Each structure stands twice: as C-alpha cells, then as structure tokens.
Amino acid sequence: MDVSDVTAPSAQRSDRDRVVVTGLGVFSSIGVGLGEFTEGLRSGRNGVSPISAFDTTGFAHANGCEVRDFEPAPWLRRWKQEELGRAAQFSVAAARMAVADAGLSDDELRARRVQITVGTTDGESQDLDRLAAEWVAEGPQSWAPQIAGRVGAGRLSAAVAWEFGLTDSEAVTLATACSAGNYAIGMGLDAIRVGDADIALCGGADAMCQKSFAAFYRLGTIAPDFCRPFDKDRQGILTGEGAGVLVLERLDSALARGARIYAEVLGYGLTCDAHHPVQPEQSSIARCVRTALDDAGVRPEDVDLISAHGTGTRTNDVTESRAIREVYEVPPRTVSLKSMLGHTMGAASALAAVACSVALTEGFIPPTINHRETDPECEIDCVPNQSVEADLKVVQNNGLAFAGNNAVVVLGRYDGDRTPATVAG
Amino acid sequence: MTGRAPSRRRLDIVGWSATSPFGTGRAAFSQGLREGRGTSAPLDHEQWQVPAGPACLVPDFDVRKVLGKKGTRSMNRVTGLAVSTVGDLLAELDRPGLTPETTGMVLGTTGGSVQSTLDFTRGSLTGELPYLVDPGLIPYGVMNGAAGQIAIWHQLKGPNATLAAGRSAGLLALNYARRLLLTDRAEMVLCGAAEEYSTARAWLARHTAESDPDALLLGEGCAMFALTAVAAESDPVAQATASLVGVKALTSSEGDWEAVVRRAVGQLLDDAGITPADLWAVSPSAAAGAAGKAEAVIAQDLVAAGGGVRLPVAELLGEAHAASAAFQLAAVLGRAEADERAAGRFSVVTSTDEAGTVAAALLRHY
Structure with a gap:
C-alpha cells in the first residue's frame, strides 16, 4: 500500500460510512463525569481504597477501586433505584450521562434506531453474591423475588432501552468478560456500518463483588496495595468497578446536528486464543492487533498510543508487551489505565476507550501510575507516573479476557474536513 | 476493509x-x-x-x-x-x-x-x-x-x-x-x-x-x-437447506408487546418484499404471560393470512430460556427439510424476553 494512501480507506469512506464518538458517560473510582475523569487521568489519580462492598474478613489484603458514594437516583427517570442491581444502575446512569453529553433528547433518541450494547464480566454480581449468601444461610427457597428477577445479565442493556422508552432498539449484553467493553464498541460500530442502526450506545459495566475478588485472589493475582503494571515488582491486579458508555453515530448524522466529535472509531478486531481458559496467548493477541489495524486502515507506525490491557500481573504484562513488539518494531508509548482505575472487568475497555477519546481530544497521554522500575521483560515506554502532552492522531485500545476473548479497538482524532489520522512522513 | x-x-x-x-x-x-x-x-x-x-x-x-x-x-x-x-x-x-x-x-x-x-x-x-x-x-x-x-x-x-x-x-x-x-x-x-x-x-x-x-x-x-x-446471486451452498433473510430486534418499552411483535415481523416481511402467503411456517416462542400471548396472536394472524403452519416447540421441550429460540430455529429447519412444500418459501421465528426484547428472524427454505 502506498504511504500516502495509508489512511485512505477511512478518508475515502463517505461520511455516511464513517462512525464517530459524540457522547461519553463515565462512572469510575477516579471520577464521575467527564470533567472529573479527565482531571483524574491528567493528574494520575489513584482510585484505590479498602473494599467496602463485601466482608473482607479472612483475606490478608483487600484493596480495590470502588465508585464511592455512587448515587444512581439523579440519573434514573423511569427506573426506581431498587428495581435495578448495581451493575444495571451503572449501565443506565452512564448511558444517561453519555446521551446528555451528546446533546440528544429522549425524543430525538426515540426517533432513531438505537443499538445498545453493554459489556460485562459478572453481570448483576452483587445480587448474585447475595443469592449465594442466602443459599448458605437459608437455602434457595428463601430467595427474594425482586433480587431473583433482576439477575439476568441481559438486563444491563435492556434496562437502558427501557429507561429511554426506546422501541426501535436492539439491546444486547456482551458477556465476553474483561474485553467486553471493546466487543460492545465493535458491535455498535458494525450495527451502524451495515445499516441496522443510526446510533449506538455502547460500553461496559461491572460492580465490585466477592466472586471476582475471591477468584483472582485464589489465582494469586491480587496486589496487596497498588496496581503497578509493567513494573518489575508488580504484584497483580486490584479489582474495580464502574461503567463507561460511548455514543456512536455516523459522521454525517453528527455533522448535521452539529454534535461535538470526540473521536472517530476507525475499526476493531476480534480473535480467540483457543488455548487456555485463563492464560493469554501471545500470537493470538498479535493477530488481534493486526486485524484491528487492518480494519482501521492504519499501519503500526501510524499509531501514537496504545492503551494496554495492562492488568499488572506478570503473565499479562509480559505476554501483552511481547505481542505488541511482535506487531510493532518500535512500539508507541503504551500505558495501563488499570494502574489508576483498577481492573473494572467488563467496564475496563469501555472506560479505557473513554480515556482514549479524552486523550485524542485533549492532547495528553494519561500515565501508568504507581510505577518504580520498568520490567526489562516488558520493553515498552509506559509513561510512568506523570501524564505528558502529546499530539495524538491514532490510538489503539487493547482488551484481553478469560476464555481467550481478545478485542482491540482503534480510535482516531477527528479533524474536521482534514483527512483523519494523516500520516506524518 | x-x-x-x-x-x-x-x-x-x-x-x-x-x-x-x-x-x-x-x-x-x-x-x-x-x-x-x-x-x-x-x-x-x-x-x-x-x-x-x-x-x-x-x-x-x-x-x-x-x-x-x-x-x-x-x-x-x-x-x-x-x-x-x-x-x-x-x-x-x-x-x-x-x-x-x-x-x-x-x-x-x-x-x-x-x-x-x-x-x-x-x-x-x-x-x-x-x-x-x-x-x-x-x-x-x-x-x-x-x-x-x-x-x-x-x-x-x-x-x-x-x-x-x-x-x-x-x-x-x-x-x-x-x-x-x-x-x-x-x-x-x-x-x-x-x-x-x-x-x-x-x-x-x-x-x-x-x-x-x-x-x-x-x-x-x-x-x-x-x-x-x-x-446474493449464487446458487445455494451445497449442503445449505435455508438462508437467513433477516433478523429484527426491538424493545417493548411501553408494555404493548403485541404492537412490537407485529412491527418486528412486519418489517422483516416488508424488507423481504413478501406477504404472509409466502410463509411456510411460523414459530412463536410460547413465553409465559403477556409477551407470549402477543406472539401467539401474531402467529395466529399470520397463519390466518395464509402463513403456513404453526410449529409448536416449547410445548414439547419445555421452557428452555436461552436455548428456546435456538430450538425454534432448529425446529423450523428440521421440519422444512422433511417437507418439499417448504422449498422456496419462508418461515418466521419470534421470541420475547421478560427484560423487554422482541426478536424475529426470517428464513428462506431451499
């Protein structure tokens, strides 16, 4: 492919086929709402605190990244708070925030065909924790009908459609674990590209739960204090919670209504390791990155920043950085947002995509915090501890998951009439 | 691309x-x-x-x-x-x-x-x-x-x-x-x-x-x-017995399941340019409650308008939740493969979920 033609597939695509991000909603341990979240990213805020969601007695250490003082009620118009579990409260509230940020009224939304895709790892996890506790105490015959009625994971997306009173809307929950947020963005993109939808509300949500914490603890992957991705002394992940939702629409639709454009969704890729239930596989991750770059119509040297899956476990960080080096002769700066946000499971790559959109718009790279010395086995510049100003045009967002479910999304800066993601040199 | x-x-x-x-x-x-x-x-x-x-x-x-x-x-x-x-x-x-x-x-x-x-x-x-x-x-x-x-x-x-x-x-x-x-x-x-x-x-x-x-x-x-x-113009793949013409998923947000099921099915038929008389079979999901009743009404209307036979599935296999719609699809394919009158005609599968989803698929039999 000719160098001058590198971004041509995207640039030559008609406005009808190009898909852009026009709204962002975010609930995270480092900030609620785009302003706080951006400030948190810029200052390298640490979202860690002692876990309060469940009784941590018996665990030697139990830090996590919770959304403290989460108040869904102001965001719920149709739903009553008690009708939804915490994960659905997150997805509905983040969708509300994203739609408001996009400048769309409920009526305008109802007039469009809306694809809703919410990624999750654990679904209505705190309710499931409760059912398990109740089973131990009294047996399943004593389960509360209200809790039993809201644990279907499909509700995380269906509840969003109901909140806005949408009819012409396909609501799907993508249960592809820790890359589900990227899957959701990809599904939203494709629904628009094939002409099934005019607009997509896509992202991910998960709530802090004992099940996930105990599982990662059992695997020896919970860090005692902080999450230090790519550090030679890293000790693992911190589980977290939250939600990120992005509003996607066709470029012509965004331009016609004068919407603010945060980024262009250039493409994405999906691969499956077919190798091990919980261990990542390097070649499959590299294949996923290549697939995503191909779909986006960009070459490795066009990518200015990688938001890594970057969990902070040795297995992930070494495997992922090697996969990156398999594709990139000289990798761009590669950061882990999980150093700040913890591992928010199904929300992780959605929150990271929100962060990537912010980075493109605001022109800075969020840091990998808690960093002391980079592991020589991870040959990347992880932008330790301090954010840096940067002129970013193309950003790659990695999502890896149990079951070998890899998903990589590529976002580009939207520069008005100029060719997006123009290659320098 | x-x-x-x-x-x-x-x-x-x-x-x-x-x-x-x-x-x-x-x-x-x-x-x-x-x-x-x-x-x-x-x-x-x-x-x-x-x-x-x-x-x-x-x-x-x-x-x-x-x-x-x-x-x-x-x-x-x-x-x-x-x-x-x-x-x-x-x-x-x-x-x-x-x-x-x-x-x-x-x-x-x-x-x-x-x-x-x-x-x-x-x-x-x-x-x-x-x-x-x-x-x-x-x-x-x-x-x-x-x-x-x-x-x-x-x-x-x-x-x-x-x-x-x-x-x-x-x-x-x-x-x-x-x-x-x-x-x-x-x-x-x-x-x-x-x-x-x-x-x-x-x-x-x-x-x-x-x-x-x-x-x-x-x-x-x-x-x-x-x-x-x-x-689109090519002959069917050798072992293919049907093609998927379309899938339409909607949400019942106002409680009127019947209107939403009717709309999903109607859009599929319209997009395909066919009428109920072109149908070989209809398979509603037999969900409990109002949603299932709405599907049954639409299935009945389609059959009355010449839309072939209504295939019972959940009546035989029980409420299979996530597997229910997949069983309906399998039923439509299995029965059509044994009935030469199905060739060239279409079938509709409908499904509803208590969370609000209404989905319909349209198949064409070879």
Missing part, C-alpha cells in the same frame, strides 16, 4: 445440530419433532435439589460420559452441552475446509451457569478461608466460559462472543453472526444458544414465575447453526 453492502450478500445456513430433551443430534431432534413427542419426565430428586415437579432434560446427559474424562473434571453442564453440540455440528461440516482463524463462534446465554457462579461464591463463603475455593471452577463461573471451552476443544480462533439475552439469545446470536459475516470478520460463523437445567435455575424460575409456579416446566439443551456468506 469491511464490507458494507448487505444487500449483495446472502447468508446460507450450511448445517445445524441440537442436543435437546429429544436426544442428541439433528436426527433425534427432527424425529422427536415429527412425532410431536412431549419430553416432560419426573426428576430424580436425589440428584436435583429442586422444587417438586417434572422437567424436560436431555436424556442421560453426563458431561464426562459424553466428552470423556480428559479436561472435564470441573466442566459444568451448559459447557458440556455446548461443546458437544458444536462437535456434532462440525462433524457434518467440511472440517478440513474450515480455517480456524476465520471461523467465528457466537453463543447465546441467560447468565452462563448461575449454578457454577453460585457454587463458587458459596465455596468462598463457607470455606475455612474465603479464598480457599476450587480454581477449576473459576472459568465456569464467568459467562464466557462455555464459548471459551468450545474454542479450545474445537480449535476455533475467529471472533468468539457470548451474548446474554435471555429467551431471545438465540436470535440475537444469529444477528451478531450475521453482522460478523456482512463485515467480513469471519468466513464461517457457528452460532446458537445453550441453557442448562440446574438447581439454581429451577429456583430462580420459581421465584420469578409470572403465573402458577407449580405449572413451570423447564427444558434445557443447545442448538447450533453454521452460517456463511455468499454472493
């Missing part, structure tokens, strides 16, 4: 299989359906700590008996059902002709295995220490565990997705497969849905029953379909 011209493609269904209360495999499914055989049977209450009453189980299904003892020590029932069904489906496809990297897998579910999830957490709550849990259970306590095992067992390395969408999961999985093919993300997609019978599911169903909980009759199983995209 990804293709964006769905009108120039046709999606052929080149194979299917089912593991159901009728038995294992496509032939057993078709035969059970042809005979109209009910599958409700008393439960062994020593094995199942569940409310009294019968259920529709896959006969003699034991994961380790079916798949062997290697790699199945902690494997749960839903994963066993799904891995086994995909194996049966692959056996009838041209396996060497499939490229692992371009073969996708899409599995619909309600919530994975709620039983495995709760078993794991109960282990944490009752163990000497809260982290002394069985690590073998960890992959199965996450909803994508089954699809991940399918990929490992059958070496499928293309896009691998798990969709949670309750009763409509089978049709939404089909729509996801459709988009993967229309955007060239896979050359072949295996898609379907699975649901296991379990103590946890039996109690969840009882606590959320819309009508008499003693009348609940749960089913289980898995049905999987193989789809591939071909040029």
Whole structure:
C-alpha cells in the first residue's frame, strides 16, 4: 500500500460510512463525569481504597477501586433505584450521562434506531453474591423475588432501552468478560456500518463483588496495595468497578446536528486464543492487533498510543508487551489505565476507550501510575507516573479476557474536513 | 476493509445440530419433532435439589460420559452441552475446509451457569478461608466460559462472543453472526444458544414465575447453526437447506408487546418484499404471560393470512430460556427439510424476553 494512501480507506469512506464518538458517560473510582475523569487521568489519580462492598474478613489484603458514594437516583427517570442491581444502575446512569453529553433528547433518541450494547464480566454480581449468601444461610427457597428477577445479565442493556422508552432498539449484553467493553464498541460500530442502526450506545459495566475478588485472589493475582503494571515488582491486579458508555453515530448524522466529535472509531478486531481458559496467548493477541489495524486502515507506525490491557500481573504484562513488539518494531508509548482505575472487568475497555477519546481530544497521554522500575521483560515506554502532552492522531485500545476473548479497538482524532489520522512522513 | 453492502450478500445456513430433551443430534431432534413427542419426565430428586415437579432434560446427559474424562473434571453442564453440540455440528461440516482463524463462534446465554457462579461464591463463603475455593471452577463461573471451552476443544480462533439475552439469545446470536459475516470478520460463523437445567435455575424460575409456579416446566439443551456468506446471486451452498433473510430486534418499552411483535415481523416481511402467503411456517416462542400471548396472536394472524403452519416447540421441550429460540430455529429447519412444500418459501421465528426484547428472524427454505 502506498504511504500516502495509508489512511485512505477511512478518508475515502463517505461520511455516511464513517462512525464517530459524540457522547461519553463515565462512572469510575477516579471520577464521575467527564470533567472529573479527565482531571483524574491528567493528574494520575489513584482510585484505590479498602473494599467496602463485601466482608473482607479472612483475606490478608483487600484493596480495590470502588465508585464511592455512587448515587444512581439523579440519573434514573423511569427506573426506581431498587428495581435495578448495581451493575444495571451503572449501565443506565452512564448511558444517561453519555446521551446528555451528546446533546440528544429522549425524543430525538426515540426517533432513531438505537443499538445498545453493554459489556460485562459478572453481570448483576452483587445480587448474585447475595443469592449465594442466602443459599448458605437459608437455602434457595428463601430467595427474594425482586433480587431473583433482576439477575439476568441481559438486563444491563435492556434496562437502558427501557429507561429511554426506546422501541426501535436492539439491546444486547456482551458477556465476553474483561474485553467486553471493546466487543460492545465493535458491535455498535458494525450495527451502524451495515445499516441496522443510526446510533449506538455502547460500553461496559461491572460492580465490585466477592466472586471476582475471591477468584483472582485464589489465582494469586491480587496486589496487596497498588496496581503497578509493567513494573518489575508488580504484584497483580486490584479489582474495580464502574461503567463507561460511548455514543456512536455516523459522521454525517453528527455533522448535521452539529454534535461535538470526540473521536472517530476507525475499526476493531476480534480473535480467540483457543488455548487456555485463563492464560493469554501471545500470537493470538498479535493477530488481534493486526486485524484491528487492518480494519482501521492504519499501519503500526501510524499509531501514537496504545492503551494496554495492562492488568499488572506478570503473565499479562509480559505476554501483552511481547505481542505488541511482535506487531510493532518500535512500539508507541503504551500505558495501563488499570494502574489508576483498577481492573473494572467488563467496564475496563469501555472506560479505557473513554480515556482514549479524552486523550485524542485533549492532547495528553494519561500515565501508568504507581510505577518504580520498568520490567526489562516488558520493553515498552509506559509513561510512568506523570501524564505528558502529546499530539495524538491514532490510538489503539487493547482488551484481553478469560476464555481467550481478545478485542482491540482503534480510535482516531477527528479533524474536521482534514483527512483523519494523516500520516506524518 | 469491511464490507458494507448487505444487500449483495446472502447468508446460507450450511448445517445445524441440537442436543435437546429429544436426544442428541439433528436426527433425534427432527424425529422427536415429527412425532410431536412431549419430553416432560419426573426428576430424580436425589440428584436435583429442586422444587417438586417434572422437567424436560436431555436424556442421560453426563458431561464426562459424553466428552470423556480428559479436561472435564470441573466442566459444568451448559459447557458440556455446548461443546458437544458444536462437535456434532462440525462433524457434518467440511472440517478440513474450515480455517480456524476465520471461523467465528457466537453463543447465546441467560447468565452462563448461575449454578457454577453460585457454587463458587458459596465455596468462598463457607470455606475455612474465603479464598480457599476450587480454581477449576473459576472459568465456569464467568459467562464466557462455555464459548471459551468450545474454542479450545474445537480449535476455533475467529471472533468468539457470548451474548446474554435471555429467551431471545438465540436470535440475537444469529444477528451478531450475521453482522460478523456482512463485515467480513469471519468466513464461517457457528452460532446458537445453550441453557442448562440446574438447581439454581429451577429456583430462580420459581421465584420469578409470572403465573402458577407449580405449572413451570423447564427444558434445557443447545442448538447450533453454521452460517456463511455468499454472493446474493449464487446458487445455494451445497449442503445449505435455508438462508437467513433477516433478523429484527426491538424493545417493548411501553408494555404493548403485541404492537412490537407485529412491527418486528412486519418489517422483516416488508424488507423481504413478501406477504404472509409466502410463509411456510411460523414459530412463536410460547413465553409465559403477556409477551407470549402477543406472539401467539401474531402467529395466529399470520397463519390466518395464509402463513403456513404453526410449529409448536416449547410445548414439547419445555421452557428452555436461552436455548428456546435456538430450538425454534432448529425446529423450523428440521421440519422444512422433511417437507418439499417448504422449498422456496419462508418461515418466521419470534421470541420475547421478560427484560423487554422482541426478536424475529426470517428464513428462506431451499
């Protein structure tokens, strides 16, 4: 492919086929709402605190990244708070925030065909924790009908459609674990590209739960204090919670209504390791990155920043950085947002995509915090501890998951009439 | 770049299989359906700590008996059902002709295995220490565990997705497969849905029953379909017995299920440029409550307008939740393959889920 033609597939695509991000909603341990979240990213805020969601007695250490003082009620118009579990409260509230940020009224939304895709790892996890506790105490015959009625994971997306009173809307929950947020963005993109939808509300949500914490603890992957991705002394992940939702629409639709454009969704890729239930596989991750770059119509040297899956476990960080080096002769700066946000499971790559959109718009790279010395086995510049100003045009967002479910999304800066993601040199 | 011209493609269904209360495999499914055989049977209450009453189980299904003892020590029932069904489906496809990297897998579910999830957490709550849990259970306590095992067992390395969408999961999985093919993300997609019978599911169903909980009759199983995209004008792929014409999913947000089901079906027929008289069969999901009644009314209207026969599925196989719509699809395909009057005609499958989803699919029979 000719160098001058590198971004041509995207640039030559008609406005009808190009898909852009026009709204962002975010609930995270480092900030609620785009302003706080951006400030948190810029200052390298640490979202860690002692876990309060469940009784941590018996665990030697139990830090996590919770959304403290989460108040869904102001965001719920149709739903009553008690009708939804915490994960659905997150997805509905983040969708509300994203739609408001996009400048769309409920009526305008109802007039469009809306694809809703919410990624999750654990679904209505705190309710499931409760059912398990109740089973131990009294047996399943004593389960509360209200809790039993809201644990279907499909509700995380269906509840969003109901909140806005949408009819012409396909609501799907993508249960592809820790890359589900990227899957959701990809599904939203494709629904628009094939002409099934005019607009997509896509992202991910998960709530802090004992099940996930105990599982990662059992695997020896919970860090005692902080999450230090790519550090030679890293000790693992911190589980977290939250939600990120992005509003996607066709470029012509965004331009016609004068919407603010945060980024262009250039493409994405999906691969499956077919190798091990919980261990990542390097070649499959590299294949996923290549697939995503191909779909986006960009070459490795066009990518200015990688938001890594970057969990902070040795297995992930070494495997992922090697996969990156398999594709990139000289990798761009590669950061882990999980150093700040913890591992928010199904929300992780959605929150990271929100962060990537912010980075493109605001022109800075969020840091990998808690960093002391980079592991020589991870040959990347992880932008330790301090954010840096940067002129970013193309950003790659990695999502890896149990079951070998890899998903990589590529976002580009939207520069008005100029060719997006123009290659320098 | 990804293709964006769905009108120039046709999606052929080149194979299917089912593991159901009728038995294992496509032939057993078709035969059970042809005979109209009910599958409700008393439960062994020593094995199942569940409310009294019968259920529709896959006969003699034991994961380790079916798949062997290697790699199945902690494997749960839903994963066993799904891995086994995909194996049966692959056996009838041209396996060497499939490229692992371009073969996708899409599995619909309600919530994975709620039983495995709760078993794991109960282990944490009752163990000497809260982290002394069985690590073998960890992959199965996450909803994508089954699809991940399918990929490992059958070496499928293309896009691998798990969709949670309750009763409509089978049709939404089909729509996801459709988009993967229309955007060239896979050359072949295996898609379907699975649901296991379990103590946890039996109690969840009882606590959320819309009508008499003693009348609940749960089913289980898995049905999987193989789809591939071909040029719209080309002849059907050799072993294809039908093509997927379209899938429409809507949400009932205002409580008027009938209007939304009618709209979904109407749009599919309009988009295809056909009328009810072109239909060979209609398969409503027989959901409990208002949603199911709405589907029944629309099915009745279609049949009255010349829309062929109404195929009962849940009446024979029980309420299979995530597997229900996949069973309906399998039923339409199985019955059409045995009836030459179906050739060239169309069938509609509808489904509703209590969370609000209304989905319909339109198939064309060869």
